[in-house]
Amino acid sequence: xxxxxxxxxxxxxxxxxxxxxxxxxxxxxxxxxxxxxxxxxxxxxxxxxxxxxxxxxxxxxxxxxxxxxxxxxxxxxxxxxxxxxxxxxxxxxxxxxxxxxxxxxxxxxxxxxxxxxxxxxxxxxxxxxxxxxxxxxxxxxxxxxxxxxxxxxxxxxxxxxxxxxxxxxxxxxxxxxxxxxxxxxxxxxxxxxxxxxxxxxxxxxxxxxxxxxxxxxxxxxxxxxxxxxxxxxxxxxxxxxxxxxxxxxxxxxxxxxxxxxxxxxxxx
Numbered sequence: 201x202x203x204x205x206x207x208x209x210x211x212x213x214x215x216x217x218x219x220x221x222x223x224x225x226x227x228x229x230x231x232x233x234x235x236x237x238x239x240x241x242x243x244x245x246x247x248x249x250x251x252x253x254x255x256x257x258x259x260x261x262x263x264x265x266x267x268x269x270x271x272x273x274x275x276x277x278x279x280x281x282x283x284x285x286x287x288x289x290x291x292x293x294x295x296x297x298x299x300x301x302x303x304x305x306x307x308x309x310x311x312x313x314x315x316x317x318x319x320x321x322x323x324x325x326x327x328x329x330x331x332x333x334x335x336x337x338x339x340x341x342x343x344x345x346x347x348x349x350x351x352x353x354x355x356x357x358x359x360x361x362x363x364x365x366x367x368x369x370x371x372x373x374x375x376x377x378x379x380x381x382x383x384x385x386x387x388x389x390x391x392x393x394x395x396x397x398x399x400x401x402x403x404x405x406x407x408x409x410x411x412x413x414x415x416x417x418x419x420x421x422x423x424x425x426x427x428x429x430x431x432x433x434x435x436x437x438x439x440x441x442x443x444x445x446x447x448x449x450x451x452x453x454x455x456x457x458x459x460x461x462x463x464x465x466x467x468x
Contacts, residue, residue, distance in 0.1 A: 201248075202382040202459075203237055203348065206230065206261040219264060222256070223248065224382060230256040237266065237383070238430050241331035241347045265306045265379040266350055267329050267431040272299040272377055273422055274354055276367075278437025279410045285440035294413050294421050297367050299354070299435075303377035307461050311355055311375050313447045315468040320445050323354035323438035324396035324404050324453035324461075328415045329383050334428035342416035345428070348385035349415075351453050351461040352435045353378045353396075358444065379433060384458045389415050393456040394439060398449050406439030408455075 202224040207217050221237040222230045232253040233240065240248060276295040277283055283290050305311060313320050331347030354377065360370030389408055396404035413421070415436055422428065445451055447467035454460040 205264040269433045274435040275437040282440040305375040305378040307380040317357040319358040327352040328434040330432040339416040339420040342419040348383040404441035
């Protein structure tokens with residue numbers, strides 16, 4: 201099932217602009233639900249259907265980021281074909297870093313190209329959304345803590361990461377983590393095609409089967425020392441083909457069975 205968060209468009213006849221939860225039905229209709237999207241973690245179909253409010257057209261709504269994470273935990277170098285591209289040995293354990301909540305962005309929105317940066321890169325990735333408080337769980341238990349999967353673009357100011365000698369500033373510019381459009385709860389995370397396009401040209405083209413560490417292994421590793429809160433996001437790493445985007449570019453990340461995350465890079 202595909203869950204989402206939305207609000208009515210400003211030019212909609214419906215003046216209600218509150219943030220709402222919903223799922224996307226088989227006919228592409230947005231079915232509004234009572235309460236918060238996280239209320240539907242591990243709930244059965246009857247519970248979901250009992251909480252339906254109304255239906256909306258995708259044309260009449262603005263899709264928001266499907267979650268408001270307290271943090272985004274990111275994994276570096278987690279695709280075998282990416283390691284091969286860079287001529288690097290496979291890591292023995294996940295390499296992790298954090299993007300702050302101020303980086304969260306949504307689909308069909310702009311990404312600001314900071315005037316102080318000279319190179320902005322795309323990094324299309326599969327993301328995990330955590331469904332409940334997670335601490336010190338095994339990889340065998342990890343599925344019990346996963347709400348579902350979505351898409352993230354780990355946008356990076358590459359000149360910052362290279363010049364600073366570490367990644368925090370280059371990964372943390374406002375709006376540098378578009379997430380969405382949906383959380384898919386029924387997905388094999390290790391067998392999905394992932395494609396990134398810039399201005400219609402394919403830049404990344406791989407499959408999540410190339411991951412070195414599975415989402416379950418990552419959750420277990422991260423939760424050994426760090427509490428993951430409901431709604432937190434784990435970006436599971438990017439495939440080969442990472443590269444720069446010019447200002448005024450359109451970047452699209454598509455993952456099979458989830459959808460397409462689309463953004464517009466605009467110079468500050």
